[in-house]
Amino acid sequence: LRLRAQTAQTIGLQELARHDRPDEPGNVLLVDGRASSQERLLRALKPIAEVSITSDPQAALFEAAESNFDLVIVNANFDGYDPLRLCSQLRSLERTRFIPILLVAEQGSDEMIVRALELGVTDYIMRPVDLNELVARSLTQIRRKHCNDQLRASVQQTIELAITDDLTGLHNRRYLDSHLKMLTDRATARGRPLSICITDIDRFKRVNDTYGHDAGDEVLREFASRVRATVRGADLACRFGGEEFVIVMPDTTPEMAAIVAERLRLMVESRGFGIPQADTVLSVTASLGIASLRPEGDTAEALLKRADTALYQAKNSGRNRVVA
Numbered sequence: 001l002r003l004r005a006q007t008a009q010t011i012g013l014q015e016l017a018r019h020d021r022p023d024e025p026g027n028v029l030l031v032d033g034r035a036s037s038q039e040r041l042l043r044a045l046k047p048i049a050e051v052s053i054t055s056d057p058q059a060a061l062f063e064a065a066e067s068n069f070d071l072v073i074v075n076a077n078f079d080g081y082d083p084l085r086l087c088s089q090l091r092s093l094e095r096t097r098f099i100p101i102l103l104v105a106e107q108g109s110d111e112m113i114v115r116a117l118e119l120g121v122t123d124y125i126m127r128p129v130d131l132n133e134l135v136a137r138s139l140t141q142i143r144r145k146h147c148n149d150q151l152r153a154s155v156q157q158t159i160e161l162a163i164t165d166d167l168t169g170l171h172n173r174r175y176l177d178s179h180l181k182m183l184t185d186r187a188t189a190r191g192r193p194l195s196i197c198i199t200d201i202d203r204f205k206r207v208n209d210t211y212g213h214d215a216g217d218e219v220l221r222e223f224a225s226r227v228r229a230t231v232r233g234a235d236l237a238c239r240f241g242g243e244e245f246v247i248v249m250p251d252t253t254p255e256m257a258a259i260v261a262e263r264l265r266l267m268v269e270s271r272g273f274g275i276p277q278a279d280t281v282l283s284v285t286a287s288l289g290i291a292s293l294r295p296e297g298d299t300a301e302a303l304l305k306r307a308d309t310a311l312y313q314a315k316n317s318g319r320n321r322v323v324a
């Protein structure tokens with residue numbers, strides 16, 4: 001009878017392995033203090049997942065933060081170590097908080113299971129472990145993790161699309177509108193400087209009129225890439241509309257902003273813009289207006305307005321220059 005039961009169990013596992021694989025193989029981290037159970041669980045999980053094994057909970061946390069696991073199985077069989085500590089650490093780290101945790105618990109440890117569920121452990125299974133159950137519960141978690149990953153990625157992608165300018169890949173005006181106030185409020189609260197620069201390509205209409213709209217687009221893309229090369233990581237660069245761009249520079253004094261703007265002006269002027277469509281290289285210049293946050297009290301709108309007025313002056317006083 002025992003033999004038959006074992007055979008049935010083995011067949012059951014193989015069936016599961018064959019017909020019930022997750023669409024992609026799962027990545028499982030098995031944290032288990034005992035070599036004998038490590039071996040047994042590994043054999044059951046192998047057909048459905050890539051399995052990494054460790055008996056050291058601290059190493060487990062490290063590994064989980066480094067790799068992309070779909071499931072962490074924590075076997076509560078450590079001498080003198082509370083496995084819920086690892087579970088709670090996994091839940092609190094940014095890089096591991098979405099990984100499902102399957103706890104393997106001792107019979108009669110109801111209290112521990114309740115605490116585990118409270119701190120965010122996803123599921124549990126009792127010892128002695130029924131391997132079919134282990135595989136079934138693991139598969140459920142791996143599938144759900146894959147679904148959640150896809151969902152998160154597509155939400156992320158949707159957000160990216162909504163805040164990105166298609167043509168240049170810079171942020172768009174919607175993003176600027178929603179972030180400028182936040183950045184100026186934060187600078188004011190912390191007593192930090194903040195400057196912005198508005199730049200507009202000179203006589204851009206001529207590019208379109210002479211070489212066509214596609215050539216104009218090419219100039220916009222190249223211009224954006226020079227903007228990108230000019231700004232720091234903390235700066236926010238966006239296409240404000242048409243051939244107008246805005247750079248928000250936190251922690252930047254008026255003097256520093258003038259240097260950045262002048263650097264961008266030179267970067268545009270000093271090297272021609274290649275237009276493959278027209279097989280030509282164009283000289284392009286831009287005018288720039290800068291303004292800085294007034295510490296005594298200011299608004300995002302007023303700041304933008306002052307930069308825009310400065311830009312207008314740059315245009316009126318001959319273009320290809322920076323006005324503060």
Ligand code: GH3
Pocket residue numbers: 167200201202203204205206208212213214215216217220241242243315319
């Ligand atoms: P100024 O020096 O005074 O700025 O002159 P300008 O010709 O650059 O300014 P104007 O505002 O008269 O013209 C801007 C042009 O930018 C007009 C419009 O057709 C063009 N434009 C706006 N958006 C796009 C775009 O996405 N692609 C292309 N190719 N052109 C665009």
Ligand code: MG
Pocket residue numbers: 200
């Ligand atoms: Mg204009």
Ligand code: MG
Pocket residue numbers: 200201202203204205243
């Ligand atoms: Mg222009």
Ligand code: MG
Pocket residue numbers: 200201242243244
């Ligand atoms: Mg314009």
